Amino acid sequence: MPKPSEASFDVVIFGSGPGGEGAAMHLAKNGKNVAVIERFHRVGGGGTHWGTIPSKSLRHAIFQVAEANRNPFLRATDNTFQPSFPQLRKAANAVVDRQVEMRRTYFERNDVTLYHGRGCFVDAHTVEVEGSSGARHRARANSFIIATGARPHQPPDVDFGHPRIFDSDKILKLDHTPQSITIYGAGVVGCEYTSMFRNLNAKVNLINTRSKLLEFLDDEIVDALSYHMRDQGVLLRHNEEYATVQGMDDGVVLTLKSGKQIKTDILLWASGRTGNTDNLGLEAIGIQPEGRARILKVNDHYQTTVQHIYAVGDVIGFPSLASAAFVQGRYAAAHILGKVDPSLSRNVPTGIYTSPEISSVGKTEAQLTADKVPYEIGHAAFKNIARAQITGQTVGMLKILFHRESLELLGIHCFGANASEIIHIGQAIMAQTGPANTLMYFINTTFNYPTMAEVYRVAALNGYNRLF
Numbered sequence: 223m224p225k226p227s228e229a230s231f232d233v234v235i236f237g238s239g240p241g242g243e244g245a246a247m248h249l250a251k252n253g254k255n256v257a258v259i260e261r262f263h264r265v266g267g268g269g270t271h272w273g274t275i276p277s278k279s280l281r282h283a284i285f286q287v288a289e290a291n292r293n294p295f296l297r298a299t300d301n302t303f304q305p306s307f308p309q310l311r312k313a314a315n316a317v318v319d320r321q322v323e324m325r326r327t328y329f330e331r332n333d334v335t336l337y338h339g340r341g342c343f344v345d346a347h348t349v350e351v352e353g354s355s356g357a358r359h360r361a362r363a364n365s366f367i368i369a370t371g372a373r374p375h376q377p378p379d380v381d382f383g384h385p386r387i388f389d390s391d392k393i394l395k396l397d398h399t400p401q402s403i404t405i406y407g408a409g410v411v412g413c414e415y416t417s418m419f420r421n422l423n424a425k426v427n428l429i430n431t432r433s434k435l436l437e438f439l440d441d442e443i444v445d446a447l448s449y450h451m452r453d454q455g456v457l458l459r460h461n462e463e464y465a466t467v468q469g470m471d472d473g474v475v476l477t478l479k480s481g482k483q484i485k486t487d488i489l490l491w492a493s494g495r496t497g498n499t500d501n502l503g504l505e506a507i508g509i510q511p512e513g514r515a516r517i518l519k520v521n522d523h524y525q526t527t528v529q530h531i532y533a534v535g536d537v538i539g540f541p542s543l544a545s546a547a548f549v550q551g552r553y554a555a556a557h558i559l560g561k562v563d564p565s566l567s568r569n570v571p572t573g574i575y576t577s578p579e580i581s582s583v584g585k586t587e588a589q590l591t592a593d594k595v596p597y598e599i600g601h602a603a604f605k606n607i608a609r610a611q612i613t614g615q616t617v618g619m620l621k622i623l624f625h626r627e628s629l630e631l632l633g634i635h636c637f638g639a640n641a642s643e644i645i646h647i648g649q650a651i652m653a654q655t656g657p658a659n660t661l662m663y664f665i666n667t668t669f670n671y672p673t674m675a676e677v678y679r680v681a682a683l684n685g686y687n688r689l690f
């Protein structure tokens with residue numbers, strides 16, 4: 223076997239997703255000699271190829287069609303659009319291609335060496351990459367960042383080879399529009415696909431293994447999501463666990479431990495993710511993956527139990543968001559550079575692209591109550607906002623939680639159209655230090671009219687007027 227080529231770098235990064243990219247760009251721009259190892263033939267990571275970008279592009283395409291079909295002018299002409307799932311998917315693929323091309327140039331322009339192939343530690347300072355052609359390269363470095371992401375968890379008793387049984391990667395290749403679907407697992411991915419398939423007019427059963435949806439969110443938002451899903455016709459079942467999944471020629475039968483049986487055209491398994499740590503050679507260098515193969519032992523600087531080896535993004539578990547992975551990558555890079563900027567915020571907002579969309583930042587009511595913080599609430603319903611009335615997107619609400627004495631913002635929770643954009647106004651004020659983080663900002667600021675941003679003023683006044 224020919225000897226592998228050898229090269230030395232300051233930092234070697236595993237994975238070109240948001241975690242790896244965030245780290246690589248920060249290190250390269252600060253003069254470090256960086257290599258990124260990517261086992262897929264294109265850069266961008268799961269976030270670009272199987273996660274955020276394809277799912278959000280698909281969602282947008284589905285939403286556009288649903289909106290058009292609800293449009294009274296189109297309805298008056300007795301016309302509707304019925305594009306097939308593959309046609310909608312095509313729109314998503316175009317965005318993926320643009321993203322990949324753009325991200326490839328980032329690596330190129332910043333002189334980051336890209337190795338395409340599977341990386342594996344040989345020892346604590348050397349990795350070996352085996353490319354698809356069989357060529358081997360060795361790279362030595364002072365520091366390493368593991369940003370290998372995660373993949374859908376596949377229990378061995380579910381046959382993912384069956385043409386009607388899908389996980390969140392395989393569903394992107396669905397070649398027809400199903401009449402009905404069962405989604406097993408009501409986490410973020412399960413809830414988002416529930417909304418997408420419902421907007422495609424499929425009958426949707428959402429099976430939740432827990433007692434309520436998305437438990438990390440504020441209760442009022444969770445209640446609103448459950449209400450609106452049911453109102454849209456989704457069959458929601460909580461506290462259920464599967465016994466068997468049986469793929470048949472004409473459908474899939476899900477049998478639950480409670481004895482219930484559900485038969486639909488297809489089934490999407492959306493229950494958990496497994497870290498991409500297999501064959502990385504971690505055990506040999508003293509890093510022990512745990513809990514579905516993730517690297518759970520990292521400190522506040524994202525250092526693993528081996529100090530010069532960092533881990534960021536989905537491979538370290540919660541919150542498993544592209545936004546968080548990118549920031550964690552930048553933070554790990556800054557720590558390697560010895561230049562951590564204390565203003566780099568790690569307060570990650572949640573953005574959940576269900577219908578209605580959900581976004582939040584900061585504490586929930588349950589957390590503030592448990593911590594015995596004296597807080598007050600300001601509410602504003604979208605239906606009372608002029609801009610929402612104009613666009614017709616009146617389903618939604620903004621809720622501001624603030625300290626009733628200092629007026630400091632403690633949490634912001636929103637659902638409704640563009641919630642994930644709207645949240646950032648509140649986040650910007652909440653991130654201010656000292657007295658600049660105040661509810662009064664929204665009361666004393668002139669907002670464009672009509673805008674959705676105005677919802678902050680309405681909610682702030684609502685809360686302020688509750689004080690005595």
Ligand SMILES: Cc1cc2nc3c(=O)[nH]c(=O)nc-3n(C[C@H](O)[C@H](O)[C@H](O)COP(=O)(O)OP(=O)(O)OC[C@H]3O[C@@H](n4cnc5c(N)ncnc54)[C@H](O)[C@@H]3O)c2cc1C
Nearest residue numbers: 237239241261267268269273341371535536542543544545
């Ligand atoms: C359906 C779905 C929808 C989502 N929607 C959103 C959303 O709307 N917003 C959001 O913020 N997040 C979303 N996410 C989550 C988001 O995609 C992930 O949090 C993000 O991609 C994690 O980034 P990462 O860099 O940790 O890993 P990834 O993006 O998964 O990248 C890891 C890379 O490492 C490579 N790799 C793995 N092992 C090796 C190895 N041994 N050698 C070399 N390379 C290797 C992989 O090929 C991959 O390219 C979604 C996820 C899914 C599944």
